[in-house]
Amino acid sequence: MARRSTRRTPATDPASPCPCGLGQPYGDCCGRFHHGPTGAPTAELLMRSRFSAFAVEDAAYLLSTWHPATRPARIRFEPHQRWSRLDILGTTGGGLLDAEGTVEFRAHYSQHGRQGGVLHERSRFVRRDGRWLYLGPVPSTGPMRLA
Template sequence: MSKKKTRRPAAVTPASPCPCGRAETYRECCAPFHRGSAPAPTAERLMRSRYSAFAVGDAGYLLRTWHPSTRPDGLDFEPAQRWTGLDILGTTGGSAFHAEGTVEFRAHYTLHGDTGSQHENSRFVREGGRWVYVDALPEA
């Protein structure tokens, strides 16, 4: 009888493809947002960078980009969960010319060998010139 081994995916490096799914490397895409050297210019880019933060385990970035009215005190990541892909399904507003926007997405993951996805329509607002995540809109 053999035991099924679950291999942990390689860590994201600066030269890795960005977890958010854009064509750039992590260094060119979401890393500057995570480091705080640039703000996400649109609600969609913030959503993508937050997905990447989940993929790389950057709780600090997630909390910094969460609206104070809905931000939790802390985050615990499920060690066995691996984020495997992101689909942007639609957006409203959220550009440099808007004060609010929504991003509908499906985030794919594996957990204990099973695949799954999270579907959400997220609400974002711009505060002090920076986009922040507010909450998920209720399902219609």
């Protein structure tokens, strides 16, 4: 289980713009997944909600949406890193009727107040017991295999 950090976390005002970039208020967008009983209905929305969870430093949500086979014991946020923008580059599968899918994205961040950091990943998601879970990056070589 994740420990609460003593440092101040970013604001999660339900009326503020959602970090995921869809242009909706946080409370109506990713906040409903972070604080509600329902999970994201697609792999892309799970990816967006996980990006927002990194932006608002919601370790509990990140751990609960991480596949048990690859889930870390805890999440540590970088004290001087702020996630600022998410670009979805493409998806395969991951829809309402799919059991797996991938989302390719670029997540932009600043470190010590300097913009320019980018995480580019093609992530793999699987549906387990009706809920989408993040499995990890798609391996660059070799066949993909369900966990």
